[in-house]
Amino acid sequence: MKQILMIGGLALLAATALLLAYASTRPDEFRVERKLRIAASSDKLWPLIGELRAFNRWNPYERKDPAIKGRYSGAATGPGSRYEWESDKVGVGSLEITGQQPGQAVQMRLDFVKPFEAHNQAEFRLVPQGDGSTDVIWSMQGPANLISKVMGVFINMDKMVGRDFEDGLVNLQHIAKE
Known part of the structure; x- marks a missing residue:
C-alpha cells in the first residue's frame, strides 16, 4: 500500500511539473478583441462609449448581475472618470478612463480585485465606414502571470471573454437603434 501511495504521489508530482513547464511556455501577455459593424454613425455611438454611465447601459458584465453595487467618481467624462463595482457574480474591481480621442x-x-487580481488595458475604437455604419472594436490586453497561464491550459480566455465582448457589442447595437 505504501508503495502504491508513493508511486501515485510521484506521478502527481511529475504531472504537476509537466503542467507548470508547459504553462510557462505560453505567452506572457494576452489579448482579446472583437468587432461588430453597427448601422450608426460614430457620432451617435461615441456618447455610449466615451462616458462610463452610458457604457454601463450596455456593458455585458453589468447586465450579468442586477444587484451589482457600483460607484462613480472622478471626472464625469474623459480621463479620470472612474467606476468601481462589487458583485457576487462578476467580482470586485474598477474601470478608469485613461485616454480619449473623441469620436474615435x-x-x-x-x-480586478476578486475573484483574482488582474490589471489590464481595454480600448474601444470607432472606425466609420462609407455607408454610414461604424466598426466598433473592443479589445483588452494584459500580462499573463503563471496562474493565468495554467488556467489558460484548461480555459480558453479568448472564447470566454470574447463571448462577453460579442454580447456587449450586440447590446450596444440595440441601444444605438433607440
Missing part, C-alpha cells in the same frame, strides 16, 4: 477611441484601465 477610448482607453481604460481595468483592475
Whole structure:
C-alpha cells in the first residue's frame, strides 16, 4: 500500500511539473478583441462609449448581475472618470478612463480585485465606414502571470471573454437603434 501511495504521489508530482513547464511556455501577455459593424454613425455611438454611465447601459458584465453595487467618481467624462463595482457574480474591481480621442477611441484601465487580481488595458475604437455604419472594436490586453497561464491550459480566455465582448457589442447595437 505504501508503495502504491508513493508511486501515485510521484506521478502527481511529475504531472504537476509537466503542467507548470508547459504553462510557462505560453505567452506572457494576452489579448482579446472583437468587432461588430453597427448601422450608426460614430457620432451617435461615441456618447455610449466615451462616458462610463452610458457604457454601463450596455456593458455585458453589468447586465450579468442586477444587484451589482457600483460607484462613480472622478471626472464625469474623459480621463479620470472612474467606476468601481462589487458583485457576487462578476467580482470586485474598477474601470478608469485613461485616454480619449473623441469620436474615435477610448482607453481604460481595468483592475480586478476578486475573484483574482488582474490589471489590464481595454480600448474601444470607432472606425466609420462609407455607408454610414461604424466598426466598433473592443479589445483588452494584459500580462499573463503563471496562474493565468495554467488556467489558460484548461480555459480558453479568448472564447470566454470574447463571448462577453460579442454580447456587449450586440447590446450596444440595440441601444444605438433607440
